[in-house]
Amino acid sequence: MNGKHDHQLLNVIITFVSAILLLLGYVGLKLRIDSMKKEAVITNEQIKQLQNQKTKLFADAQFLSSEERIVPIAVAELQLERRVPFYSVSISTSDLQNFVGSGETPE
Amino acid sequence: MNNNRLLFVVIFVFLGFLTLVFRLYNIQILHNVEYGAYAEIQNKGVQTILAQRGLIYDCNGLVLSFNKNEVSFFVDVKSARKNDKLEIAELFSGLLGYSSEHYLDMMKTAKRRNVCIAKKVSSEKALALKKARINGLKFEEDPSRVYQYDNFASHILGYVNASFSGADGIEKYFNDQLKGVDGSRIILKDARGEMITVLEESVIPPAPGNSIYLTIDKSYQVILESALKKAAIENMAENAIGIIMDPASGKILALASSDDYNLNFYNTAGDSIKRDKVIADMYEPGSTFKAISMAAFLDKKTCSPEDKVFGENGSYKFKNITIKDSHNSGWMSVKDVFVHSSNIGMSKLSQRIDPRSFYLYLRDFGIGNYTDIPLPGEAKGNLKNPDSWSDYTKSSISFGYEVAVTPIQLTTAYAAIINGGKLFQPQLVDKITTNDGETINSFKPKFVRQVLKNETSRLMREFFVSAIEEGTGKKAKLSFCTAGGKTGTSRQLIGGRYSTQKYNSSFIGFFPADNPKYLIYILVNAPKQNSYYGGDVAAPVFKEIATKIISLNPGLKNKHDEKKDETIFSYDALNRSPKAGLIFADSRQSQQEVEGFDFSKKIMPNLEGKSLREAIRILSMFRMKCEITGSGRIISQSILAGTSIKKGMFCKLTAQDETNGISLN
Numbered sequence: 215m216n217g218k219h220d221h222q223l224l225n226v227i228i229t230f231v232s233a234i235l236l237l238l239g240y241v242g243l244k245l246r247i248d249s250m251k252k253e254a255v256i257t258n259e260q261i262k263q264l265q266n267q268k269t270k271l272f273a274d275a276q277f278l279s280s281e282e283r284i285v286p287i288a289v290a291e292l293q294l295e296r297r298v299p300f301y302s303v304s305i306s307t308s309d310l311q312n313f314v315g316s317g318e319t320p321e
Numbered sequence: 322m323n324n325n326r327l328l329f330v331v332i333f334v335f336l337g338f339l340t341l342v343f344r345l346y347n348i349q350i351l352h353n354v355e356y357g358a359y360a361e362i363q364n365k366g367v368q369t370i371l372a373q374r375g376l377i378y379d380c381n382g383l384v385l386s387f388n389k390n391e392v393s394f395f396v397d398v399k400s401a402r403k404n405d406k407l408e409i410a411e412l413f414s415g416l417l418g419y420s421s422e423h424y425l426d427m428m429k430t431a432k433r434r435n436v437c438i439a440k441k442v443s444s445e446k447a448l449a450l451k452k453a454r455i456n457g458l459k460f461e462e463d464p465s466r467v468y469q470y471d472n473f474a475s476h477i478l479g480y481v482n483a484s485f486s487g488a489d490g491i492e493k494y495f496n497d498q499l500k501g502v503d504g505s506r507i508i509l510k511d512a513r514g515e516m517i518t519v520l521e522e523s524v525i526p527p528a529p530g531n532s533i534y535l536t537i538d539k540s541y542q543v544i545l546e547s548a549l550k551k552a553a554i555e556n557m558a559e560n561a562i563g564i565i566m567d568p569a570s571g572k573i574l575a576l577a578s579s580d581d582y583n584l585n586f587y588n589t590a591g592d593s594i595k596r597d598k599v600i601a602d603m604y605e606p607g608s609t610f611k612a613i614s615m616a617a618f619l620d621k622k623t624c625s626p627e628d629k630v631f632g633e634n635g636s637y638k639f640k641n642i643t644i645k646d647s648h649n650s651g652w653m654s655v656k657d658v659f660v661h662s663s664n665i666g667m668s669k670l671s672q673r674i675d676p677r678s679f680y681l682y683l684r685d686f687g688i689g690n691y692t693d694i695p696l697p698g699e700a701k702g703n704l705k706n707p708d709s710w711s712d713y714t715k716s717s718i719s720f721g722y723e724v725a726v727t728p729i730q731l732t733t734a735y736a737a738i739i740n741g742g743k744l745f746q747p748q749l750v751d752k753i754t755t756n757d758g759e760t761i762n763s764f765k766p767k768f769v770r771q772v773l774k775n776e777t778s779r780l781m782r783e784f785f786v787s788a789i790e791e792g793t794g795k796k797a798k799l800s801f802c803t804a805g806g807k808t809g810t811s812r813q814l815i816g817g818r819y820s821t822q823k824y825n826s827s828f829i830g831f832f833p834a835d836n837p838k839y840l841i842y843i844l845v846n847a848p849k850q851n852s853y854y855g856g857d858v859a860a861p862v863f864k865e866i867a868t869k870i871i872s873l874n875p876g877l878k879n880k881h882d883e884k885k886d887e888t889i890f891s892y893d894a895l896n897r898s899p900k901a902g903l904i905f906a907d908s909r910q911s912q913q914e915v916e917g918f919d920f921s922k923k924i925m926p927n928l929e930g931k932s933l934r935e936a937i938r939i940l941s942m943f944r945m946k947c948e949i950t951g952s953g954r955i956i957s958q959s960i961l962a963g964t965s966i967k968k969g970m971f972c973k974l975t976a977q978d979e980t981n982g983i984s985l986n
């Protein structure tokens with residue numbers, strides 16, 4: 215009789231503990247999900263920030279590599295000169311031969 | 322006794338339970354809606370998810386304006402205790418640089434419960450501040466708009482105001498496209514108001530704004546802006562404005578005013594500077610309007626280019642009003658009337674067209690009407706109805722008075738004159754794309770109407786070229802490309818009277834002349850230095866801009882400058898020797914190519930003012946050797962003009978560059 219009671223009591227306790235464990239598990243999971251949802255929101259904000267930062271870096275790269283910026287630095291700081299367009303002068307072949315024939319050489 | 326005590330405890334506990342049950346009934350049943358609402362307010366909140374504003378690009382994909390995530394921090398001075406305030410002050414002082422007293426003062430002197438202690442903190446710094454869990458400290462996303470190139474294209478781009486809404490320019494005109502749609506989410510909050518979680522089913526995601534690609538080319542815009550600023554300074558003018566347009570499509574490649582402002586600090590600029598003068602200011606254009614009148618006369622066939630008009634030797638009395646020309650002319654052709662910009666000639670030609678037809682031509686050109694350029698604040702100019710014209714009005718309008726236009730109207734009309742007679746709506750936006758780069762609207766040139774016959778347009782292009790080659794626009798002549806254009810000088814109307822002190826000096830030109838790709842409008846407002854004539858003030862600005870554009874697009878140079886079947890002797894200006902080199906003129910040029918010289922007489926011509934190319938060509942006709950010092954135009958020659966040319970003569974020519982200032986000596 216006692217053994218039956220003990221067995222029943224054990225079942226009740228197990229059921230009770232299981233229910234509590236399930237409940238705790240549920241609460242734990244719920245909290246974890248809530249926290250993950252919050253993290254997802256924060257991560258989304260960070261993605262937005264990073265996207266904007268990427269655009270900014272892209273715009274900066276375009277700005278830094280633009281001719282208007284490079285040329286003044288090259289001229290002022292590196293003392294470089296802008297290469298002027300190639301001047302082309304046309305000379306007829308026959309005149310050039312006459313010229314060479316006369317003993318003069320172009321400088 | 323014991324039973325009584327027990328009974329008392331039982332009754333006491335029972336009453337306690339009864340009270341609780343009653344209280345629960347009161348809360349859960351009787352006032353459930355009211356308390357439910359309170360609870361909702363306390364632990365739930367609706368958060369707005371800001372949509373990303375669309376970006377603005379130039380036609381080559383250069384980012385002109387973008388967003389920056391910033392955060393503003395607030396303190397709820399009632400929730401924050403003294404220790405919290407101290408902690409907040411220390412934290413912000415450490416990160417943002419101000420003293421902690423500065424923040425404590427802000428909190429102490431706050432007139433509202435929530436005080437903003439740091440506005441628009443960069444996202445990097447905000448990250449550390451956001452992590453701090455201090456009672457009463459709150460934050461809010463507060464994005465900013467960044468204009469990458471500060472003053473660049475300020476009148477086109479416009480700016481967004483404090484509430485992140487477009488307030489001017491493209492930002493305002495396309496605000497609906499750019500702003501996107503904000504989203505929202507319901508969050509559960511803890512007692513301090515911090516988010517615990519999000520109710521997923523409540524999330525409405527934001528729709529980011531669309532991006533706009535302009536027709537503006539940054540390279541050209543930079544060229545235009547710097548040339549206008551230089552012109553305004555050199556001429557001590559109030560300002561200078563300009564437009565570069567593709568006349569074949571109406572696409573605006575650049576549009577600027579020397580009065581620009583830094584878009585990142587738009588608050589520091591006054592309304593007058595912010596006003597886009599290119600579209601909002603109207604003025605009486607003077608001689609640049611003659612092109613429109615002349616096109617109407619020729620198209621209507623009320624005159625032909627060869628017709629003769631008497632110039633009255635520079636002064637002509639018409640309807641009791643004396644019309645004057647800046648030069649005294651006798652008989653001149655219709656073409657000369659245009660080339661030498663004769664007011665008298667135009668006035669006389671205007672009498673051949675009836676007012677209604679003239680008016681309709683002007684309306685067809687878009688005068689007195691909006692061009693519908695996609696920018697806010699456009700003025701429509703002023704063109705009176707012919708019913709209200711006086712006897713003198715038609716004459717006045719023919720040379721650009723009694724009619725008011727905006728620079729964009731005039732440029733649009735000029736595009737129609739030179740492109741075959743087709744009027745296009747000015748186009749400023751190339752395409753609109755989604756945030757992911759997918760094109761949702763690709764804009765095509767918008768043809769409005771055919772204003773002129775193609776033949777009239779061709780004739781007008783010839784007139785324009787002559788106006789530069791031999792008329793009032795000589796200072797706009799380009800070295801490597803044939804250009805056409807028209808000068809304009811008009812008195813400003815101040816207080817209802819024409820000023821004798823303030824003039825509008827303008828020039829509108831295009832190149833290449835045979836197939837115009839660039840139409841450039843320049844207006845210098847009230848120049849005070851030296852001359853006020855458009856030919857002296859605005860034409861050189863056109864030349865400067867055009868020369869720079871040609872240097873970016875060498876293919877624009879005249880085709881006949883390239884000879885493929887000849888030996889090419891080239892030298893690099895950077896590696897030049899003290900003498901620029903001995904060169905020969907090409908003796909194979911046909912004599913027909915050099916006009917105005919009699920080669921049979923063997924008399925040395927005057928080469929001064931000629932381009933190097935022309936001078937070499939002329940000398941080649943005499944089979945004369947030459948040595949050249951410098952480049953550009955000839956300023957001196959060793960054999961004087963008029964000297965008989967003998968075989969074996971050698972001529973030294975000195976040239977001076979007027980295009981890029983580089984001399985080769």
